[in-house]
Amino acid sequence: MPIPPTVAVIGTCDTKFEALIFLKRAVQSTAVCNAILIDIGSYDAPDLRDIDIPRSDVLREHATTVCSTPSRKKGQEIMTIALTQLLARLHSTQSIAGVIGAGGSGNTSVCTRAFRDALPIGFPKLMVSTMASGNVSHYVGESDITMMYSVVDVAGMNTILEVVLGNAADAISGMAKRSLIRADLKSSRPAIAVSTFGLTTPCVQMATQKLEELGYSVIAFHATGAGGLAMERLIREGHFVGVLDITTTELADELVGGVLTAGPRRLEAAASYGIPQVVSVGALDMVNFGPADTIPKQFQGRLFHYHNSSVTLMRTSREECSKLGQIMVEKLKGAPTNKTRVILPLRGLSGIDKDTGPFRDADADGALLHALRSGLQCPVDEFDVDINDPSFALMIAEALHELLRAEVQ
Structure with a gap:
C-alpha cells in the first residue's frame, strides 16, 4: 500500500x-x-x-x-x-x-x-x-x-x-x-509567459495563436497587479523558456498610484535570469482606478474613461509617459542584449489609444517612445500600427521565436 x-x-x-x-x-x-x-x-x-x-x-x-x-x-x-x-x-x-x-x-x-x-x-x-x-x-x-x-x-x-x-x-x-x-506545472511543450489586459486582448490572442502554432505552450497573466506579481514569480521559479511582455501597464499604476500595481520589481525577473523576452508598451496610456467616486482628489481635471461600473481609467500624461520610458530603460539595463527586444507600436498603445480613440495622445506616446529609443541598449523595432493590429501581434510572436531558436543553437 x-x-x-x-x-x-x-x-x-x-x-x-x-x-x-x-x-x-x-x-x-x-x-x-x-x-x-x-x-x-x-x-x-x-x-x-x-x-x-x-x-x-x-x-x-x-x-x-x-x-x-x-x-x-x-x-x-x-x-x-x-x-x-x-x-x-x-x-x-x-x-x-x-x-x-x-x-x-x-x-x-x-x-x-x-x-x-x-x-x-x-x-x-x-x-x-x-x-x-x-x-x-x-x-x-x-x-x-x-x-x-x-x-x-x-x-x-x-x-x-x-x-x-x-x-x-x-x-x-x-x-x-x-x-x-497530477502532473506538475511544466508542460511537455516549452512554456511562454504573456501579459494581457482587456484593451490589449486582440494582440495577445493573435500572438498566442501564432506561438501555439510554433509549438509553444502559452500561459497568460492578466495585468491586474497580482497577475504581474505571479508572472514575475513563476519566471524566477524557472517555469518559462521565454516571456512575451506585451502589456506593461502595471508600471503606470506603480508610478502614478493606481490600484493595479504589481510592485516595484515588475519587469525585472526575465532580465535578471537571462530569459529571452520581447517587451512592448501595452496599455501604458492608462492608470487604473475603481469606481469614479473612489478616484483620489489630486487627479481632478485629468482625462478619464469609464471602462465599467467598477473600473475607471485615467490617461497618463506626457510627463508620466516620459518617466515610464526611463523606468523601463533602467529595468532592462541588465538584460542580455542578445536575449531582449523591445517592439513599439507607433499608432497607439491600447484599444482606446488608437486613431479616434478617447485616449489617443500622440504627444504623450511620443514622450514614452523617445525615452525608450534614447536609453535602451537592446535592439528596438518600431511599426507604424497600433498595438492591436494583427501584423504587430505576428511580428512580436515571431521575434520571440527567433530569440528562442538562437538560444538552442
Missing part, C-alpha cells in the same frame, strides 16, 4: 489548541492523509502530546538568537522566518503534501507569509481564518492560497466551527492526495 500524503496543520496551540487538534484528527479521519501538528504559538501549549513539532523546534529553524520575551510584533517576525524555513525544508524533503492553518489575524499573517515564501505555486495551501471574508489580497499576494472564512472565532469548539473545520479538512486532504498524482 502506498504511504498516504501528510498534511501539516499549523496554528497557535497556546490559544487555539482544541480547534487545531480537531482539525488534525479531522484530516486523519478522512483516511486519505496523515497529519502533523506544528505549533507556532507565543507560549508553550498546555498539552504537548498531540503536537508533532512544538514551538521550540520551530524556533530552532531561526538562524539568530531568539529573545526570551520579544514584543508581539518581533515575536511574529521571528516565528514567520522560522516557519518559512521549516516548511521549505519539509517541502524539499517531500515530507508534506499540503498545509493548512487556522486562526485569527496574527496566525493568518504568519501562516500565509510562510506559505507564500516557502512553497511553490501548485502546492496545496489552505488558510481557515476569521479574516477571510474581507480583503485578503495582502494574505494571498501572488500565490494560490485558498482562504476559507471560519464564520465564528477559531477558539473552543462548537457545532458551526466543527462543520467549517471538517470541510476544510476534507478540502486540504483532497488537494494533497490530488497533488501526488
